Amino acid sequence: MFEKLKEKLGGLKKILGRDIEETKKEAIKTEPVKKAEPAKEVELAKQVEPARQEVEAIKTTPPAGSPVAAAKEPEKIGIFDKIKAAVFEQEFIIEEKSLKDHLWELEMALLESDVALPVAENIVESVKSELVGTRRKIGSDTGKIVESALRQAISKVISVDSFDFDAFIKKSGKPVSIVFVGVNGTGKTTTVAKMAERFKEQGYSVVIAAGDTFRAGAIEQIEKHADALGIKLIKHQEGADPAAVVYDAIQYAKAKHKDVVLADTAGRMHTNINLMDQLKKVCRVNKPDLIIFVDEAVAGNDAVERAKLFNGAVPFNGSILTKQDADAKGGAAISIAYTTGRPILFLGIGQTYKDLIRFDPNWLLDRLFE
Ligand SMILES: Nc1nc2c(ncn2[C@@H]2O[C@H](COP(=O)(O)OP(=O)(O)O)[C@@H](O)[C@H]2O)c(=O)[nH]1
Ligand SMILES: [Mg+2]
Structure with a gap:
């Protein structure tokens, strides 16, 4: 899960970090005393002054080896530490020229990981504006600077909506009805079963509607x-x-005081107008509390395109991405939320009823940068 993307981001973090490190060295070499603000300059001078005086004092001490010089030894370390700390307080500016090629590589890496083009562009732009022209302390960890910029950029595209699924179910009038939509073979029926199991575990009573009346064998x-x-x-x-x-x-759920209705539907291509109209009718007639789009992570950009088209026909509240266990790339998970403006709610991570996890943007980010 996400191995490819993680590997690419890890590689980029190193390269970007190395080049920023170069900028840093340049800054130390060419502008040893240039600092951000005059106030800081004064502050820095104050910090360095005692160290400077002590260095002067050492210059006038007896030659090395004498007992007096040996006694001075520990102090010398103290002085250099002070100087180092002062240099670390200096700032350097990350310039666009040191990032340009790497930002291009970042975009390529994202595209190769199935991140949709507009999403990849958005991430690259964010990373750029987060880094270019910004002042950083020379003592700061370049790896951390790059990681934080990447994290923030990806976080921005996946955290589209703070929809709290469990809280929504809890506070909604019962029965809560949920219709699952998507193309064939992506895992809708399995996901309905997994969701049923999850609701049962939470103590809700569940009814399933066999809404796929189209495909032979679907009801069975x-x-x-x-x-x-x-x-x-x-x-x-x-x-x-x-x-x-x-x-x-x-109607059954209302009569029997059941909590949740989960409606399976037939898979359909977004291009099949008749079936799309039928799906619109399912939603128009029943006004479900939630419509959830299901697709498979392994479909990458195809899943993103389908999500867009389904959302146009039957605007949904969120998505579930199945087969995440079989997807090394991770691009669909990053792209779908941004493209549809609707959050990813759950990930399917296997074929058993328990293989369903809540999608949490931070969980994904931690995985990518662990
Ligand atoms: N590895 C894996 N397989 C899954 C997952 N979800 C569903 N599947 C498999 O995908 C296939 C199609 O699932 P199904 O629910 O029939 O898809 P539907 O046509 O959309 O209803 C089945 O073999 C499922 O076991 C998942 O999260 N991981
Ligand atoms: Mg099905």
């Missing part, structure tokens, strides 16, 4: 999951109107 597939989890399934015949199935499931 979700029925198997419902049986395995001991959850009530509302189903119609194959070919029936999915809007009616979801409607019945919500």
Whole structure:
């Protein structure tokens, strides 16, 4: 998970850090006493003065080896430490020329990791504005400067919305209805089952609507999951109107005081107008509390494009990315939230019911820079 992106970011952090280190050396070499503000200059002079006086004193002490000189030895270390600390307080400016090639490399690395172009551009711009022209203390850790700029840039694109899923479910009137949408084979049905398991664990009562009436075998597939989890399934015949199935499931939940209705739907290509209209009808008739877009992380940029198109047809509240366990790149997770303006809610990380984790931007950032 995210190994490729992590590796690329790690490499870039080193290269960028090295070049900033060069800028730093230049700054020390060419402008040993140049500082940010006059006030600081005075402050620095004050700090250096005692050290300077002590150096003068040493110059006039007896030659090395004499007992007096030996006694001075520990003080000498103190003096150099003071001078070093003073130099560390000096500042240097990160210039664009030292970053230009690396920013280009950063963009390439992001694109190779399946980060969508506008998102990669946004990240590069942020890193640039975070670093270029800024004054840094010479003593600061260049690796940390670069990491912090990268972290902030990525954080900005993935933290689009502070939607608290669990709090929303808790405070919503029951039953809460959730419709899952997306293309075929991405893991919608499995995700409905995983979500059902999660809700059950939290103490909610759940009803599943077998809303995929289109694909042969889809009703049996979700029925198997419902049986395995001991959850009530509302189903119609194959070919029936999915809007009616979801409607019945919500009516059932209301009558039986169930907490949550999870509606599976048939996968459809965003280009199939009839099926997209059918999906719009499911949502128009039932007015679900939440619409969740499901796609697979391994689809990379295709997933991002589909997310955009689905969001245009049935505006959704958030996304779930499945098969994150099989995706080394990580670009879809970074791009989808920024592209749709809706948060990623969960990640599917395997094929068992428990393989679902809450998506937390900080968790992702920690993984990328651990
Ligand atoms: N490795 C992995 N496989 C998954 C994950 N989620 C779903 N799958 C598999 O993806 C395949 C398609 O899943 P399904 O739920 O039928 O997709 P649907 O057509 O969108 O309903 C199945 O073999 C699932 O076991 C996941 O998070 N990780
Ligand atoms: Mg399905």
